[in-house]
């Protein structure tokens with residue numbers, strides 16, 4: 001059963017998340033379908049991609065599929081994790097990927113949206129960074145995605161509180177490009193895509209790649225990286241990590257004890 005719908009409108013590829021029963025959770029299967037669609041769009045030399053959910057959805061995506069997070073003692077967001085693969089595919093896709101958002105966006109889906117090149121949202125959209133809600137030690141490239149979207153102070157507030165940020169506040173803070181009334185969202189987004197398609201695709205592709213390289217150009221010493229990985233291991237080996245996942249599955253509030 002398809003977990004996404006795809007379409008092509010002139011030179012724009014469209015990917016619609018379509019697994020409402022699981023609130024479009026980013027499972028490996030769903031991510032594999034997105035990645036395959038991006039490869040097809042690239043082969044067809046499409047000049048923009050719109051990544052959206054079903055019209056009128058209350059939840060754009062509930063984030064990483066919690067059922068696919070490792071139980072314990074293994075990095076939950078290592079290089080080969082499907083979510084990490086999706087982020088890299090979006091960042092390296094040789095044309096702009098525009099996230100069109102209605103409803104709430106959670107955790108790994110929030111990073112996915114922030115990894116997109118442009119974000120157009122309806123007033124109903126909210127954005128939440130949720131590792132602290134589940135006891136997950138986010139990975140350092142993911143933290144950089146968040147810091148490239150929000151200021152350090154806002155990034156800390158979102159990460160430490162795990163509270164959703166409204167579309168209006170996100171636009172005011174420059175975290176998203178436009179907030180548009182829901183009934184105008186599709187027309188506005190596709191007009192933006194059409195404008196991009198009328199410009200020089202090679203020039204756009206090289207500027208997107210330059211900005212990716214520059215946005216990721218942060219010096220980190222081998223010692224610094226090893227320190228981060230050591231700290232993350234303490235977290236994903238902790239009782240709190242297991243409690244966070246267990247509480248989610250039990251549909252109850254977690255009780256974190258700091259060990």
Ligand code: YXS
Pocket residue numbers: 021022023025059061062063064065066067104106107108109129130131132133134136137138
């Ligand atoms: O009980 P059934 O079988 O019907 O399944 C329920 C949920 O378990 C399922 N579901 C998910 N399954 C796997 N992974 C998920 N992330 C996930 N979210 C939901 O979908 C069915 C319907 O969910 P339900 O009843 O809660 O729907 P709702 O409309 O009442 O509430 C929608 C949400 C999104 C507010 C609620 O589902 C929710 O809070 N979901 C979790 C949001 C979240 O914390 N996501 C972060 C996932 S972990 C992640 O992204 C990173 C690793 S991190 O945390 O580090 O950022």
